[in-house]
Amino acid sequence: MSNYDFIIVGAGSAGCVLANRLSKDSSNKVLLVEAGGTDRRFYIHMPIGYGKTYHQKSINWMYTTEPSPDAGNRRSYWPRGKVLGGSSSINAMVYVRGNRKDFDNWSAAGNSGWSYAELLPYFKRMESWQNGGNDYRGGEGPLNVSDVSNQLHPLCKNFIAAGQELGFNFNPDMNGAEQEGVGNYQITTHLGRRMSCSRAYLRPVMNRKNLTVITKAQVTRVLFEDNQAIGIEFNKNKKIHQVKASREVILTAGAVNSPQLLQLSGIGPESVLKEANIPILHHSPEVGRNLQDHLGVSYFYKSKVPTLNDQLRPWWGKLLQGARYILTRTGPLSLSVNQSGGFVRTRDNLKTPNIQLYFSPVSYSHESPGRRVMLKPDSFSAVLLGVSNCKSNSRGQIRIKNNNPLESPIIEPNYLSHQDDVQDLLEGVKLLRKLAQTKSFSKVIYDEFRPGPNCKSDAELIEDIKENAWTVFHPSSTCRMGLDPLKNVVDSSLKVHGIKGLRIADASIFPELVSGNINAATIMVGEKASDLILEDIKS
Template identity: 40%
Template sequence: MTQEFDYIVVGAGSAGCVLANRLTASGKHRVLLIEAGPDDNHLFINMPAAFTQAMTKGRFDWGYETEPEQHLNGRTAPCYRGRVMGGSSSINAMSFVRGHRADFDAWALEHGLEDWSYEKCLPYFKKLETFSGGANDYRGGSGTVNVTAPKLSSPLQSMFLAAAEQAGYPIAKDTNGEDQEGFGLNDQTIHKGRRVSAATAYIHPIRSRKNLRIEKEAMVDRVLFADGRTRGVEYRKNGQTKQAFCAKEVILSAGSINSPKLLVLSGIGPAKQLASLGIDVVVDSPEVGQNLHDHVDFSISHKANQPITVSPALRFPKKAIIGIEWILRKTGWGATNHFETVGYIRTNDELSQPNVQYVLVPLLAKPDGSSKARVHGFQVTAMLLRPRSRGTVTVQSTDSERPPAIHYNYLARTGDLDELRECVRKLRVILAQPSLDACRGPELSPGIEVQTDDEIDEFIRQNLKSTYHPCGTCRMGIDDASVVDAEGRVRGVSGLRVVDASIFPSVTSGNINAPTLMMAEKLVDKVLDGQ
């Protein structure tokens, strides 16, 4: 069974949805968008407060897990990746964070990617968004993605901002604007009480385009080549093996785990690995699957002395009442992710930009959304913005359904642990400020008895987790060793690109959905300019 198109986009995640929308806009190009997961029309996806259910219950996730992590006391960890229309933008926490301008300038200066400086990326950040605060020199007002500066739903959020100011940190007017550093509102991809995913923003409005075909619940097995040129893909759906061919390009937007996996299964990767799998070498590309890195986080939690937290939202009957209000009105505690305030700080004055993100959560919840304790309380999540440690994604089988081996190698570089330890001390100073005196109860985790470097380090090793921002496994660069060039074109073959977070040369300072959308908006122009 064969089909012919101009472009084939593999993966309907953040980047893939952008590409499918923009490539079909003129009506000139026939585009096939292939997604392994189902449609995104589900309560857990659309209701912002239910994101942990969408992420952790397995229905919309690939089910990946890391190998035992040596520096986390041998623990394994889930690696949540969206397997649904919208990809991870349909199951993430909806924090919209562009990153620091220095991140992109580093791509330009340190990696030689001159076209990826902040100045050249900013127009695409503005292009993609409609910001609730209105357009200005840094924000967009007529883009595809609705971005909301939240109204604070808990008094704890205001108290936290006041505590940060009392501790000597600036209050930022807009952490996605001129300067990221400081404490302020944490922008959300939420609009009128509903999640804004890449699917709702870029695909739902254009489903009727006759030159767009969407294949859901279809598993791509490999990219097809002939005479050094990309010809199409082979995929399975409903038990049938199909082939689709392209006149122009195949674009992999399968994400930082699956894009390198697909390259290897197609014969592009380290020659020794390909030989061990019995796969013919199309391109010997040693860095495919290398350079894996991710943000990591942990939480410090306190009991609250007043009943002003959102903790009742985790228990019946309040949980049911919240759900009913959201279904009927799209308002209330169900209409927010509860990550409404954020802070970006430097843990030492020698740093030129923030290296830690703090986010207040006005309840006590585990990563799967269940209650940590049947008391009023709150927690602050601390995330390391620019980790040094690097890992790998290694294909283990020619069966595309078998997960690759994912080894992040968290905390392998000692500097990561040093910065995380210092961010515990800095956060404790903020949480001890007078503005929180009226509601702050005892520290529940790690507990005030945890004070020495060794004690804090052990707490971190036992509690550190992924923030689910994998990137870098198909590194973009100007050097011959890089997997793709500055326009996402895979080296060694023609007609094949990778456009997703796997091509980040280094992670940006914050949640990576917004930079991924920007990257896709920018690279789709390169695709169309080449035609």
């Protein structure tokens, strides 16, 4: 059996960070095991290629959830990256840290070391913000963050002006001193190519002699001696292999697979383990519970001026933009479709924004909900205005079906099961209409063709939300961090309660969802975890 100091399970957003930071000291022997394969694929690196990778089985787990009773009893499609870089290789690249209050809440819940002031140094050290470092931004980190304001569609200016007309501030940097306001989204790209965590953290160090990366290897369980993790078992080429970790095993398999692996290894709610015929190593009732996600709703409008639909729909447009991208790495194919947006409050008595806004100068309204076939937009000029909730009060869960590690776990998101989530989205969609009716917007967009003027009363709007709201792909909190072992899975050092030699460091540890897209906060978790682990071996 091969022996390593550290074994990292999953080369996603956080796993790549840990592989880099832990192997920096050549005396640490590090193994990174990833279920997916190489990320050397054109559609990963071309930013808008995520319309394609969204359904690409070779690099995507392509999960389907159970129906959500309060969201039209619909199942949801959950793409998750199964490739070097994990979901950072297939995401929409919008770069948002979250609201400082989110992290202060994490800390106030008893997680010492996790306040915004304590995490700011990690947010700074991870990024290379195109406009340089300052009190809030980092200028020298591995992850390039681009300011693409001057490349965005001209209608983004109308969106921002519309927001200002409604009294929201223009915010030139939603990752700076304040998150609130409307502005342009920053994206994780560099010179027109996706900046995944593989590209930022892993690829540059893959030749380190003390770092081994094994791909196409699905970890099936963690190995234990009593309550001490001593290694892992994985399936590669249909053969089972075992490797040992003399110091620690770190799960970075993401919010779906980290709780799945814990349960397969005998750590989880007794009832779930018994039903799946898994011998109980440690009863940890919250493994897989507290599942939270952001849910979005889109409204579509025709446009009096050409939009990306006109550039990307016709064959000659695709050819032209494709050639432009290949020759210059610029144009719409080098960007995300989520170009502008913001964080706003729909009620005055709120302390922080409850709604995230999106403006995309493109529409793909005739696809079934949740599809992202960006290279097949509608055949007329149109745009999309979207909202998602900043927090989720609904709680779902993830649990294994049986003891077969290669079978997908059961995912029950329970979307909209809390009335406050419905209320936030209701106020959010009303706000979209107000934005569309401002002077700045109504001179360029008209004719709301989804959901359309017949959807008017609160009851109709709510019905539409329940029938059409869709995940914005931010599952989190299924191995929640916190003090009480009966209510949480890891402690504030990310060690699994009741177990030695096992940590979790990915989006599953969030005590509560952050406001906005969660890749940045997940990378921050990877950075912070690496310090916690390295400090422990010093002492």
